[in-house]
Amino acid sequence: xxxxxxxxxxxxxxxxxxxxxxxxxxxxxxxxxxxxxxxxxxxxxxxxxxxxxxxxxxxxxxxxxxxxxxxxxxxxxxxxxxxxxxxxxxxxxxxxxxxxxxxxxxxxxxxxxxxxxxxxxxxxxxxxxxxxxxxxxxxxxxxxxxxxxxxxxxxxxxxxxxxxxxxxxxxxxxxxxxxxxxxxxxxxxxxxxxxxxxxxxxxxxxxxxxxxxxxxxxxxxxxxxxxxxxxxxxxxxxxxxxxxxxxxxxxxxxxxxxxxxxxxxxxxxxxxxxxxxxxxxxxxxxxxxxxxxxxxxxxxxxxxxxxxxxxxxxxxxxxxxxxxxxxxxxxxxxxxxxxxxx
Numbered sequence: 001x002x003x004x005x006x007x008x009x010x011x012x013x014x015x016x017x018x019x020x021x022x023x024x025x026x027x028x029x030x031x032x033x034x035x036x037x038x039x040x041x042x043x044x045x046x047x048x049x050x051x052x053x054x055x056x057x058x059x060x061x062x063x064x065x066x067x068x069x070x071x072x073x074x075x076x077x078x079x080x081x082x083x084x085x086x087x088x089x090x091x092x093x094x095x096x097x098x099x100x101x102x103x104x105x106x107x108x109x110x111x112x113x114x115x116x117x118x119x120x121x122x123x124x125x126x127x128x129x130x131x132x133x134x135x136x137x138x139x140x141x142x143x144x145x146x147x148x149x150x151x152x153x154x155x156x157x158x159x160x161x162x163x164x165x166x167x168x169x170x171x172x173x174x175x176x177x178x179x180x181x182x183x184x185x186x187x188x189x190x191x192x193x194x195x196x197x198x199x200x201x202x203x204x205x206x207x208x209x210x211x212x213x214x215x216x217x218x219x220x221x222x223x224x225x226x227x228x229x230x231x232x233x234x235x236x237x238x239x240x241x242x243x244x245x246x247x248x249x250x251x252x253x254x255x256x257x258x259x260x261x262x263x264x265x266x267x268x269x270x271x272x273x274x275x276x277x278x279x280x281x282x283x284x285x286x287x288x289x290x291x292x293x294x295x296x297x298x299x300x301x302x303x304x305x306x307x308x309x310x311x312x313x314x315x316x317x318x319x320x321x322x323x324x325x326x327x328x329x330x331x332x333x334x335x336x337x338x339x340x341x342x
Contacts, residue, residue, distance in 0.1 A: 003026070003040075003277070005029055005030065006029070006030050006032045008043060008044070012277060015281060016044065016048070017047055019280055021048070021280065022052075023052045023055060024041075024044050024052065025056065025108075025272060025274050026041070026054070027274070028068040031065070032069075033069055034069045035318065038102045038316040041054055041102060041312050042103055042312040042313075045311065045312050050303065050306055051307065052311075053106050053302075054103055054104045054309075054312070056099065056107065057109065058099055058104075058108075059076065059109040059110070060073035060074050060078075060095070061077065061128045062128055070098065071326075072332065073091060073094065073095060073328050073331070074087075074335040074336070075129065076110075076111060076130050076131040077130060078128075078335050079141070079335055082335045083339070085141065087334070088131065088142075088144040089144040089145065089147060090148065091148065092144065092145035092150075093149065095107065095145075095148075095149050096152025096154035097152050097320075097327075098321070098328065100154055101316070101324060102312075102321075103312030103313065104154065105153070105154060105309045106154065106155045106157065106200065106201065107149060107154055108157045108203065109145075109149075110146055110156060111130055112138060112160075112192060112195055112196060113126055113130055113159075113164045114132055114133060114135055115133055116133055116134070125167070125170040125171065130165075135187055135188070139190070139191055142158075146198055146199065154310070155201065155308075156199050157201040157241070158203070159205065159243070160203055160204070161196070161203065161219070161225075162204075163178070163188025163205075164176075164178075165187075166179075166180055171205065171206040171207060171247055171248070172248055172249075173249075176207045176208070177207070181211055182211045182212075185209070185211060189229075192236075193234060196234070196236060200239065200305075201241055201305075202230065202239075204219050204220040204225070204230070204240065205220060206219070206220050206249035209222075218249055218250060220242045220243060220250070221250075221259065221263055223266045223267060225266075226240060231267060239270060240269050240270070241268060241270035244272045244273070245263065245271055245273050245279075246276065246279065256273065256282040256283050259283075260282075260286040260287060261286055261290060264295050265294060269301040270298075271283060
């Protein structure tokens with residue numbers, strides 16, 4: 001679940017104790033300064049009776065939530081243009097270090113989509129975020145980023161399965177249609193076959209893929225894609241999550257209760273509800289009304305995942321934060337000097 005601001009109210013504390021979410025996703029609206037944010041993360045963790053997933057979108061470039069309190073890492077596109085393969089690993093190490101310092105244990109990165117030159121300028125949410133122009137570049141570079149981050153103890157999420165590369169719309173606004181055949185989709189899926197298997201979780205995107213049926217609906221709510229393709233065909237065994245269920249691609253079509261039911265029946269194990277706490281309670285009630293056999297497997301997967309997570313430190317390391325952000329700034333400057341600047 002997401003939270004509306006930088007502090008918890010008594011009402012939110014009561015809701016968290018009652019609902020017991022699998023964890024929290026944080027945004028810049030939750031971040032006043034690093035010490036305050038670390039305290040918020042720790043308080044949220046302490047309200048749960050189980051290990052908490054603490055996550056954020058910290059890719060680099062324009063999608064780097066923690067930059068509101070520190071340095072902005074280079075984007076995937078900037079790193080790709082700079083051409084230094086070892087910098088992807090360094091970017092991953094620094095990302096993991098900065099996240100760990102404020103109590104976060106799962107990053108919603110790396111982006112496993114790619115950016116063909118002929119797709120430049122299309123508003124599908126991916127501008128500046130991809131590690132390469134083709135699957136081979138992304139496989140190599142995203143793998144290095146992931147390795148560096150995991151070595152710091154922070155887990156990674158591959159996104160956006162089965163592939164946003166050929167979306168024509170931004171799913172934050174409405175549901176994109178990806179009119180690619182299954183044979184063509186092997187290009188996108190090759191990255192998930194190689195790097196996705198090393199990711200601790202995979203995020204399924206909100207796009208429609210007619211190759212899986214004319215009325216297949218959003219991939220994130222489609223059992224043939226989530227369970228059939230990702231889990232059975234590709235053999236993925238990590239945690240599977242939706243993108244934000246409050247995005248226009250979903251919210252324009254389904255209420256929170258219906259989206260919850262469809263996502264769980266598709267095989268999703270974590271449902272992201274990023275903005276309105278009332279929707280979290282609606283989702284919880286929808287789950288409670290479903291037969292236990294429909295959600296018990298998801299709960300077991302989340303419990304297993306939780307046992308492997310870092311917990312927030314008891315105190316905030318201000319010196320470590322300054323040093324990690326200084327190193328991030330130095331990496332960004334090297335990347336830009338090497339030709340990665342937009």
